[in-house]
Amino acid sequence: xxxxxxxxxxxxxYSYPAAARxxxxxxxxxxxxxxxxxxxxPIFKAQGWDTSPFNIYEAKGRYMWRDLERLxxxxxxxxxxxxxxxxxSLLAARVALAGLAVDAPWAGEFCLAAFRAQFxxxxxxxxxxxxxxxLTGLDTDPASVLAAAQSDENKLRLRSQTEEAARLGLFGAxxxxxxxxxxxxxxxxxxxxLDWVAPHPSS
Amino acid sequence: xxxxxxxxxxxxxYSYPAAARxxxxxxxxxxxxxxxxxxxxPIFKAQGWDTSPFNIYEAKGRYMWRDLERLxxxxxxxxxxxxxxxxxSLLAARVALAGLAVDAPWAGEFCLAAFRAQFxxxxxxxxxxxxxxxLTGLDTDPASVLAAAQSDENKLRLRSQTEEAARLGLFGAxxxxxxxxxxxxxxxxxxxxLDWVAPHPSS
Numbered sequence: 144x145x146x147x148x149x150x151x152x153x154x155x156x157y158s159y160p161a162a163a164r165x166x167x168x169x170x171x172x173x174x175x176x177x178x179x180x181x182x183x184x185p186i187f188k189a190q191g192w193d194t195s196p197f198n199i200y201e202a203k204g205r206y207m208w209r210d211l212e213r214l215x216x217x218x219x220x221x222x223x224x225x226x227x228x229x230x231x232s233l234l235a236a237r238v239a240l241a242g243l244a245v246d247a248p249w250a251g252e253f254c255l256a257a258f259r260a261q262f263x264x265x266x267x268x269x270x271x272x273x274x275x276x277x278l279t280g281l282d283t284d285p286a287s288v289l290a291a292a293q294s295d296e297n298k299l300r301l302r303s304q305t306e307e308a309a310r311l312g313l314f315g316a317x318x319x320x321x322x323x324x325x326x327x328x329x330x331x332x333x334x335x336x337l338d339w340v341a342p343h344p345s346s
Numbered sequence: 347x348x349x350x351x352x353x354x355x356x357x358x359x360y361s362y363p364a365a366a367r368x369x370x371x372x373x374x375x376x377x378x379x380x381x382x383x384x385x386x387x388p389i390f391k392a393q394g395w396d397t398s399p400f401n402i403y404e405a406k407g408r409y410m411w412r413d414l415e416r417l418x419x420x421x422x423x424x425x426x427x428x429x430x431x432x433x434x435s436l437l438a439a440r441v442a443l444a445g446l447a448v449d450a451p452w453a454g455e456f457c458l459a460a461f462r463a464q465f466x467x468x469x470x471x472x473x474x475x476x477x478x479x480x481l482t483g484l485d486t487d488p489a490s491v492l493a494a495a496q497s498d499e500n501k502l503r504l505r506s507q508t509e510e511a512a513r514l515g516l517f518g519a520x521x522x523x524x525x526x527x528x529x530x531x532x533x534x535x536x537x538x539x540l541d542w543v544a545p546h547p548s549s
Binding site: 190200202203205206209210213312313314315325326327328329331332335 | 393403405406408409412413416515516517518528529530531532534535538
């Protein structure tokens with residue numbers, strides 16, 4: 144079975160519909176998805192930005208919010224514009240990575256739930272209580288997961304992951320990277336990435 | 347019959363596949379396409395950029411060229427990276443607008459041919475001889491068209507068109523704008539724009 148690496152930042156707006164869509168789209172093509180959370184902050188900083196480009200470039204930001212609203216409506220996904228934006232995604236990324244690193248059964252669901260909490264319900268993912276509530280709902284112990292997330296080993300893991308993102312040439316999110324090194328950027332390119340590794344039966 | 351406004355700059359890379367695709371995609375849905383060339387230069391300048399963001403942001407630029415190459419291959423479109431990039435699209439935009447303003451039968455074909463000359467054949471669209479050769483191939487008189495293109499009236503027309511683009515909140519290209527004012531940005535969103543005005547029979 145072939146695979147695609149799904150690189151995302153929990154604060155990335157278009158990563159929300161991508162995360163919601165990728166499971167089913169990949170299953171339909173028998174493609175395995177590897178979730179790769181990383182931090183856009185250092186990547187943006189290297190481009191000279193101290194916040195999201197959607198905040199820096201007003202017309203682009205205005206468009207994005209309307210576009211995201213339309214996309215979510217078409218997908219039947221709840222949408223609520225988060226305040227503030229972007230949210231600090233460090234803790235969510237650490238929690239996800241702590242689970243993903245040990246193939247925890249809750250890890251994938253945690254990612255979807257964290258996106259939904261932020262972009263569907265307007266909750267703050269930089270608040271440990273939001274993440275704890277999600278973890279509790281996934282039948283795992285929040286205290287031990289949060290401790291593992293904040294361990295030095297796991298902090299270093301996220302740092303390495305973000306450095307790998309930079310090496311791969313990622314400059315935004317979401318991204319889909321194929322085993323042969325092709326990069327597809329943006330929620331819109333999910334199907335193109337899956338088609339690259341495993342052409343869709345009907346296409 | 348409903349319509350979509352197709353806003354593009356001749357120097358815009360992703361406007362090339364969009365221009366190549368829009369005719370057929372719109373016909374399949376009985377949608378009329380209005381070609382609206384404009385200049386990205388003043389729009390970029392207002393965002394603080396003196397060249398294409400693909401030149402300013404290296405990783406993004408590197409990705410774009412590879413992505414465009416892949417897209418063109420999938421569409422069966424010839425592709426050759428233009429040098430220099432971006433090209434000065436002023437004259438091509440003026441020629442297109444001079445034709446579009448009077449519903450000249452060659453105007454739409456001219457747009458496709460100018461994109462193909464630049465991105466498919468590596469020719470320079472800031473060279474009047476390139477545009478003259480295209481016009482000759484379309485059975486129209488290059489000298490009179492170029493004169494109309496450079497008239498004060500037509501120069502003003504392009505300026506107004508670009509001001510309208512800014513008022514619409516355009517920040518890049520290509521764009522598809524629906525009669526009810528919805529903006530869709532990017533080659534990838536062509537189908538979404540057409541679906542907005544006229545759902546596809548098979549979707």
